[in-house]
Amino acid sequence: MTYKTDIEIAQECQMKPIMEIAARAHVDEKYVEQYGRYKAKIDPALIRETDRKDGKLVLVTAITPTPAGEGKTTTTIGLADGLSRIGKDVTVALREPSLGPVFGVKGGAAGGGYAQVVPMEDINLHFTGDFHAIGAANNLLAAMLDNHIQQGNSLGIDPKKITWRRCVDMNDRQLRYIVDGLGGRTNGVPREDGFDITVASEIMAVFCLSDSITDLKNRLSRIIVGYTYDDKPVTAGDLKATGAMAALLKDALKPNLVQTLEGTPAFVHGGPFANIAHGCNSVMATRMALKMGDYTVTEAGFGADLGAEKFLDIKCRMAGLTPDAVVIVGTIRALKMHGGLDKKQLAGEDLEALERGIPNLLRHVSNIKNVYKLPCVVAINRFPTDTDAEVEFIIKKCRELGVNTVLSTVWAEGSKGGEELAREVVRLCEEEKGDFSFSYDLDMPIADKIEAVVKKIYGGAGVNILPAAKKQIRQIEENGFGNVPICIAKTQYSFSDDPKLLGAPEDFVVTVRNVKMSAGAGFAVVLTGDIMTMPGLPKVPSAEKIDVDEFGRITGLF
Numbered sequence: 001m002t003y004k005t006d007i008e009i010a011q012e013c014q015m016k017p018i019m020e021i022a023a024r025a026h027v028d029e030k031y032v033e034q035y036g037r038y039k040a041k042i043d044p045a046l047i048r049e050t051d052r053k054d055g056k057l058v059l060v061t062a063i064t065p066t067p068a069g070e071g072k073t074t075t076t077i078g079l080a081d082g083l084s085r086i087g088k089d090v091t092v093a094l095r096e097p098s099l100g101p102v103f104g105v106k107g108g109a110a111g112g113g114y115a116q117v118v119p120m121e122d123i124n125l126h127f128t129g130d131f132h133a134i135g136a137a138n139n140l141l142a143a144m145l146d147n148h149i150q151q152g153n154s155l156g157i158d159p160k161k162i163t164w165r166r167c168v169d170m171n172d173r174q175l176r177y178i179v180d181g182l183g184g185r186t187n188g189v190p191r192e193d194g195f196d197i198t199v200a201s202e203i204m205a206v207f208c209l210s211d212s213i214t215d216l217k218n219r220l221s222r223i224i225v226g227y228t229y230d231d232k233p234v235t236a237g238d239l240k241a242t243g244a245m246a247a248l249l250k251d252a253l254k255p256n257l258v259q260t261l262e263g264t265p266a267f268v269h270g271g272p273f274a275n276i277a278h279g280c281n282s283v284m285a286t287r288m289a290l291k292m293g294d295y296t297v298t299e300a301g302f303g304a305d306l307g308a309e310k311f312l313d314i315k316c317r318m319a320g321l322t323p324d325a326v327v328i329v330g331t332i333r334a335l336k337m338h339g340g341l342d343k344k345q346l347a348g349e350d351l352e353a354l355e356r357g358i359p360n361l362l363r364h365v366s367n368i369k370n371v372y373k374l375p376c377v378v379a380i381n382r383f384p385t386d387t388d389a390e391v392e393f394i395i396k397k398c399r400e401l402g403v404n405t406v407l408s409t410v411w412a413e414g415s416k417g418g419e420e421l422a423r424e425v426v427r428l429c430e431e432e433k434g435d436f437s438f439s440y441d442l443d444m445p446i447a448d449k450i451e452a453v454v455k456k457i458y459g460g461a462g463v464n465i466l467p468a469a470k471k472q473i474r475q476i477e478e479n480g481f482g483n484v485p486i487c488i489a490k491t492q493y494s495f496s497d498d499p500k501l502l503g504a505p506e507d508f509v510v511t512v513r514n515v516k517m518s519a520g521a522g523f524a525v526v527l528t529g530d531i532m533t534m535p536g537l538p539k540v541p542s543a544e545k546i547d548v549d550e551f552g553r554i555t556g557l558f
């Protein structure tokens with residue numbers, strides 16, 4: 001049997017004009033700034049001026065990812081369409097894709113099959129230019145920093161203590177570590193430098209956590225770019241860069257409105273990765289979606305130990321949000337990989353492998369239910385090779401934790417395949433009340449917060465904070481930033497910092513290499529293991545398969 005590709009399905013969709021989608025989302029046309037027929041930016045004034053009450057907030061997260069796939073974004077979109085199918089007034093709030101994975105190995109982030117947001121080519125490529133604006137603001141600050149040193153360095157910035165890096169929205173390992181400023185005195189001050197991918201830039205975090213232009217400017221001004229010769233922090237405000245950076249970001253700050261294949265309004269805005277950043281779409285888009293729908297379905301990146309932890313411990317804490325229900329997505333195929341099977345061995349029934357792998361799912365479920373104390377449901381993306389015995393095994397194990405399991409077929413059937421999941425989500429929102437709590441308190445020392453996440457969420461034995469990281473933590477706390485959330489940068493492939501430890505490992509120790517204060521974002525970034533803030537391309541990049549014909553029709557994009 002041959003299946004249509006995601007892009008073929010998306011290109012067959014008869015999209016509705018964006019003004020129709022805006023009307024469906026209760027957005028008055030005076031707030032809509034059209035980007036062609038099928039995309040728009042929405043004026044944030046809508047959040048302040050609407051008299052609509054907030055709807056229910058549903059978070060979609062997942063098990064630890066494997067090459068077998070989980071389908072978190074696909075489930076998010078399919079669930080929203082399923083809620084619409086059963087008569088609910090619903091919106092979606094998603095992240096924007098980065099060009100790095102699009103041209104690399106992971107692919108895009110617009111869903112898949114018959115549960116996608118469209119126009120998927122636009123969303124996966126330049127969209128409305130938000131990421132380019134973020135990169136420009138990041139690199140303007142870098143240019144002003146180096147220019148300040150070149151022009152006399154009145155702030156006394158130590159070139160060896162610069163922490164601000166340049167960025168580009170592309171996987172380019174060649175730029176991770178560079179030496180620049182070469183070519184003589186008129187061409188800058190020679191120093192070691194480097195690039196991060198745009199989604200790892202602190203500007204992205206600031207952008208996604210700001211709730212207004214004023215808040216944006218305040219956060220931008222607090223960004224620490226380096227330290228003086230006597231170890232005093234230097235900020236973007238000190239460099240007088242704040243206003244110009246905000247000017248570059250003012251249009252990007254407006255949330256983007258698009259639609260699902262079935263015409264459900266989708267706010268797609270911001271896109272930090274969850275393995276190297278905080279992994280959630282913008283606060284502004286989430287708040288707008290909540291105002292415009294009785295139910296809002298959103299997602300957080302990678303597994304629940306990364307995206308959901310940061311959504312709950314960082315975003316919800318800062319924005320005052322409380323999810324009404326959580327959906328944990330998994331596949332039987334992926335759980336069998338966690339049980340030790342190779343990707344080529346997943347087609348046959350194997351209850352022993354499933355039993356070895358299911359602790360991964362159960363730990364994520366326990367974290368949501370027992371640490372964060374939120375109602376949740378397990379959504380299993382069903383594949384044709386899944387047997388009834390395997391499905392029943394998962395249902396039984398989750399029921400022991402007091403959590404229901406629902407089969408989802410949204411990839412193949414769209415809203416129809418998400419109807420049962422939608423009904424269970426509505427039941428959770430209306431009948432079960434959570435007692436939302438965080439995994440750590442803000443007044444704990446930074447080292448204790450790291451240990452709390454490692455022990456409570458990852459299931460580890462403890463942390464090994466290297467001497468350089470201990471010094472950085474001490475400096476952060478001495479500078480008055482001890483009472484901030486932490487954002488742990490860690491491999492997405494394991495609860496631990498070792499991508500080879502699958503399933504639900506125990507007795508491991510997480511090694512902390514560096515800790516950096518993101519004062520604008522308002523959290524401390526904790527770098528563990530060998531995590532990179534600039535990914536590289538694979539041996540055969542997805543870019544090799546992408547093309548466009550003379551009519552502008554794109555092919556090879558998934």
